[in-house]
Amino acid sequence: MTEEKKPGFWSNIKSxxxxxxxxxxxxxxxKTRGSMEHLFILITMGDLLGIPxxxxxxxxxxxxxxxxxxxxxxxxxxxxxxxxxxxx
Amino acid sequence: xxxxxxxxxxxxxxxVGYGVYAKSINKNVMNPDEKKATPAxxxxxxxxxxxxxxxxxxxxxxxxxxxxxPITGPIVAVQWGWLPALxxxxxxxxxxxxxxxxxxxxxGVREExxxxxxxxYRFVSPRARTIxxxxxxxxxxxxxxxxxxxxxxDLMTNPAVPLGVLLVIGVGLLAGQMTYKWKMDIILTSAxxxxxxxxxxxxxxxxxxxxxxxxxxxxxxxxxxxxxVTQAQFIWSLVTLVICYFGAILPIWRWAQPINYVAFWIVxxxxxxxxxxxxxxxxxxxxxxxxxxxxxxxxxxxxxCSGLEKTPLxxxxxxxxxxxxxxxGAISGWHSLVSSSGTARQLExxxxxxxxxxxxxxxxxxxxxxxxxTAVVGVGATTGFAGYVGMIAAGKNAGVFAVGLSEMMSRIxxxxxxxxxxxxxxxxxxxxxxxxxxxxxxxxxxxxxxxxKVPLFKNATFGSIVALLLSAVLxxxxxxxxxxxxxxxxxxxxxxxxxxxxxxxxxxxxKSYMWTLIPFVFMYITTIGALLLTAYNTIHQVxxxxxxxxxxxxxxxxxxxxxxxxxxxxxxxxxDSLQAFQRQRAxxxxxxxxx
Numbered sequence: 001m002t003e004e005k006k007p008g009f010w011s012n013i014k015s016x017x018x019x020x021x022x023x024x025x026x027x028x029x030x031k032t033r034g035s036m037e038h039l040f041i042l043i044t045m046g047d048l049l050g051i052p053x054x055x056x057x058x059x060x061x062x063x064x065x066x067x068x069x070x071x072x073x074x075x076x077x078x079x080x081x082x083x084x085x086x087x088x
Numbered sequence: 089x090x091x092x093x094x095x096x097x098x099x100x101x102x103x104v105g106y107g108v109y110a111k112s113i114n115k116n117v118m119n120p121d122e123k124k125a126t127p128a129x130x131x132x133x134x135x136x137x138x139x140x141x142x143x144x145x146x147x148x149x150x151x152x153x154x155x156x157x158p159i160t161g162p163i164v165a166v167q168w169g170w171l172p173a174l175x176x177x178x179x180x181x182x183x184x185x186x187x188x189x190x191x192x193x194x195x196g197v198r199e200e201x202x203x204x205x206x207x208x209y210r211f212v213s214p215r216a217r218t219i220x221x222x223x224x225x226x227x228x229x230x231x232x233x234x235x236x237x238x239x240x241x242d243l244m245t246n247p248a249v250p251l252g253v254l255l256v257i258g259v260g261l262l263a264g265q266m267t268y269k270w271k272m273d274i275i276l277t278s279a280x281x282x283x284x285x286x287x288x289x290x291x292x293x294x295x296x297x298x299x300x301x302x303x304x305x306x307x308x309x310x311x312x313x314x315x316x317v318t319q320a321q322f323i324w325s326l327v328t329l330v331i332c333y334f335g336a337i338l339p340i341w342r343w344a345q346p347i348n349y350v351a352f353w354i355v356x357x358x359x360x361x362x363x364x365x366x367x368x369x370x371x372x373x374x375x376x377x378x379x380x381x382x383x384x385x386x387x388x389x390x391x392x393c394s395g396l397e398k399t400p401l402x403x404x405x406x407x408x409x410x411x412x413x414x415x416x417g418a419i420s421g422w423h424s425l426v427s428s429s430g431t432a433r434q435l436e437x438x439x440x441x442x443x444x445x446x447x448x449x450x451x452x453x454x455x456x457x458x459x460x461x462t463a464v465v466g467v468g469a470t471t472g473f474a475g476y477v478g479m480i481a482a483g484k485n486a487g488v489f490a491v492g493l494s495e496m497m498s499r500i501x502x503x504x505x506x507x508x509x510x511x512x513x514x515x516x517x518x519x520x521x522x523x524x525x526x527x528x529x530x531x532x533x534x535x536x537x538x539x540x541k542v543p544l545f546k547n548a549t550f551g552s553i554v555a556l557l558l559s560a561v562l563x564x565x566x567x568x569x570x571x572x573x574x575x576x577x578x579x580x581x582x583x584x585x586x587x588x589x590x591x592x593x594x595x596x597x598x599k600s601y602m603w604t605l606i607p608f609v610f611m612y613i614t615t616i617g618a619l620l621l622t623a624y625n626t627i628h629q630v631x632x633x634x635x636x637x638x639x640x641x642x643x644x645x646x647x648x649x650x651x652x653x654x655x656x657x658x659x660x661x662x663x664d665s666l667q668a669f670q671r672q673r674a675x676x677x678x679x680x681x682x683x
Contacts, residue, residue: 012143019147022274023140028340034135041558072133082205084429085136085223086532087525 034076037069091465092267092370098457100176100358102450105182110190110446117600118194120438127201128434133402137201137433142440145431149448151352152426153189155522157416157579158452162460163488164572165413166478167387168406169380170373170464172202177460180418181453184607185376190445192424196432197441199347199593200311204428204586211592213664220585223657226650227421227582228526229576232332232555235519238569240325240563242486242516243311247301248293249507250324255288255518256354257331260347268341281352289354289513293505315639317564324531325541325563328520329556335524335550336531351517358493358514363458366465376467385409391477400460400481400571404625408617412576417456419611421582423449423576459489466492475650483568486515498523566643570626574647577619581658584611588665598679612662616655623651 007015044066046053053059099502114120128139140148165173192204199207211219266272266331291297293344302308305320313322335344371470381390387403393399403409416422435441466489467476479488493514494507502510531551538545543549562571587608626644630636636644 007143013303015141015143016147016150019140019144019149020151020356021147021349023144023148024151025345027138027347028345032341034133042156072135073199074538075131075137076135078498079131079133079136080202080206082203082217083529083536084203084224086529086542087425087429 037073040078041066041069041073090370090372091366092462094174094373094457095366095454096460097174098454101178101182102236102454105186106442106450108444109182110186110442113187113603114190114442114446117594117603118191118438119442120194120441122437122439122440126435126438127432128436129343136146139436140434142436142443143410145413145434145436145440145444146447149189149426149431149444152430152449153416153423153448154452154455155416155421155422156238156515156519157420157422158456159459159489159518160238160398160485160572161414161417161466162456163463163481164403164569165410166460166463166476167385167403168383168399168410169378170460172406172410173414173460173618174457176414177418177453177456180411182412182585184587184611185419185423185453185602186446187607188249188419188587188590189423189427189449190442191594192427192586193432193435193441193445193591194429194438195590197435197438198597201415201433202428204424204589207593208585208589211589211596212661212668214663216664217476219657219661221533222537223578223585223654223661224425225530225537227575227578228530228533228653229527229555229558229562230571230578230650231526232523232530232559234568234575235523235568236325236328236559236563237333237568238486238522239328239519241483241568242308242490242512242591243327244305244318244320245482245484245487246490246509247298247305247511249512249516250301250327251292251297252289252509252513253520255291256285256350256513256517259284259288259348260350261343262346263350264342264346267346276347278353281350282357285350285354289510292509292513293579307400313636314636315565317639322564325560328523328679329560329563331520332523332527333552333556335520336527336555337548344481344521344528347517348521348524351521354510355514358497358510359458361502362462362493362496363499365499365502366458366461369496369499371465371469373464375471377464377468377473387477387480388526392478393481396478396481396483398483400477401567403573404621408614408621409573411611411614412573412618414456414578415576415579415583417452417459419580419583419607421579421584421586423468423581424586427674462492462496463488470495485568486512486585489515527552527555527559530558546580561646562643565639565644566626566638568659570622570644570647573618573622574651577615577651578654580611580615581619581654584608584615585658585661585665588661589612592665592672595669595676598676612658614668619651619655619658623648624656626651 009052044059044062047059104364111318128137133139147482162173162177205217205220208220243253263277266277268273282624304323304560310318310320313319378390381387383406384404385406387400401537403413431444463476468495470491477487490508493511497507498504531548534551534554535546587604591601591604594604626648629645631643
């Protein structure tokens with residue numbers, strides 16, 4: 001087993017700078033993706049529950065993309081939220 | 089004393105505070121387990137709960153907590169002298185600041201990433217959550233009032249500043265377009281937009297541009313529009329609100345985020361240049377700059393004010409007011425919101441909590457010391473203590489920072505004709521980046537509180553306009569110094585309540601809790617005292633000052649009533665907490681008896 005190489009000084013500085021300048025941007029991109037996933041799952045919800053809403057052909061094409069997201073989507077949907085979540 | 093010695097004192101405080109005290113608490117009380125799965129790993133949802141590298145998170149935490157507070161607070165607090173301000177920054181961070189930030193992260197991590205609202209519901213009482221959320225709404229409103237006034241004053245007092253700010257905003261929009269629509273390389277985008285932002289700030293210094301903005305202001309002495317509000321103040325505060333409106337309404341990627349990105353580089357380069365300039369300069373604190381002025385922060389008792397158009401407002405008693413005037417930089421409730429809802433959900437390992445939470449707080453302390461020095465040596469070395477008094481009297485708190493920073497940067501070759509507007513743009517952008525977020529939050533909060541009764545509040549435009557109108561009332565009325573103290577009071581009270589929550593949580597886990605209980609008691613008594621004193625000062629001034637301008641009357645009443653509301657909320661929460669405290673103690677006695 002190879003030992004994981006420790007990041008050097010400049011690599012750490014780069015990470016800190018990225019955290020200050022760009023981490024928020026990637027978090028927002030993730031949040032946008034999360035919202036899109038919610039919509040995507042809504043489209044295929046009928047088939048997940050066994051009630052076809054879209055013509056089955058399209059649902060069957062979409063389902064393979066939805067399945068990997070179901071577990072994280074459930075966590076997001078079932079988590080208790082309050083207003084302070086909107087701040088960070 | 090030399091300014092570099094002051095910085096060294098700060099570094100020693102960091103070495104002892106972080107290296108000894110914080111590490112000992114971390115090891116002996118919190119006892120982090122590297123192998124334990126954090127909520128970021130356990131509940132990873134790819135959005136809120138996502139593990140991040142400790143260095144990235146350190147940068148994120150620092151950027152999220154260090155806004156206008158650590159810069160403006162120390163500059164205002166110099167009214168009591170530089171020594172009390174310096175001592176509070178150092179001891180506040182040492183004993184209270186990092187304690188709150190670090191423990192909030194640990195509590196969040198150990199309690200499955202729950203937010204402060206949910207935790208207060210569990211550990212204090214069901215109504216604590218509602219009170220806390222309304223409390224946060226007022227706290228954010230005060231941020232809008234305090235920051236909005238600073239931005240308005242900053243834009244109106246120096247005609248070289250507005251174009252720079254407007255062009256940086258324009259360049260920020262370009263950065264968004266380049267990144268998200270044209271899919272351009274981020275390094276190239278950064279280089280182009282940052283250079284353009286610098287050009288924009290320089291353009292603002294051209295005489296023709298300055299004359300144009302002077303004309304907009306109505307001349308060197310801007311005419312009064314209503315009460316004591318001048319034309320310049322009216323126009324630039326309105327511009328600030330319009331900027332915030334776009335920040336709250338437009339998609340984040342289109343407005344707030346790319347502007348904040350460009351602003352980050354302006355701020356980062358300014359701090360770096362200022363620090364290097366100070367180290368090259370190595371000035372001594374001017375002999376005429378008092379280490380301690382007087383108990384009431386009355387500048388006219390410490391300096392000759394006879395030549396000034398306006399006399400500076402005496403802030404009031406050092407205790408409790410100094411401890412709320414400097415909030416961020418010593419301790420701040422804002423940090424607990426960021427730490428619980430943001431950082432705790434991204435922590436990869438429990439062992440990273442101290443580095444991220446404590447480390448970022450100690451670095452913020454360093455920024456606060458640097459900011460203190462902009463006033464004491466930056467302004468002090470050029471215009472002396474009298475110059476500082478004159479600027480505070482004219483409401484140029486932002487100007488103090490700009491003059492100080494430009495003086496430091498001039499030591500590494502940055503001309504003051506550029507450094508001065510640069511410092512002002514720096515400060516304005518720091519305020520605006522928080523203000524967008526605040527209006528967005530207020531909009532969401534009003535939709536949540538009022539949406540079911542008045543469906544119109546669910547409309548984003550309506551919610552934002554209501555938030556901005558409420559902010560406008562605070563911005564256009566009253567005294568900035570009072571609003572700042574009130575904002576600091578709300579901020580510190582939020583911090584005190586978080587410390588209380590942490591204490592109750594530590595008790596419930598059977599851990600040692602005096603290191604959070606004592607800071608809580610100090611902050612709770614101090615901030616309630618500060619809010620009561622502010623309420624008294626504002627209302628007393630209205631009652632006893634004949635011929636006070638209408639905007640000052642309205643502002644003072646408003647400030648007084650908000651202070652009273654905050655005190656009542658804090659007392660209810662305190663009462664509920666006392667009962668929760670007794671419950672926890674009884675439970676721990678019972679548990680011990682069983683053993």
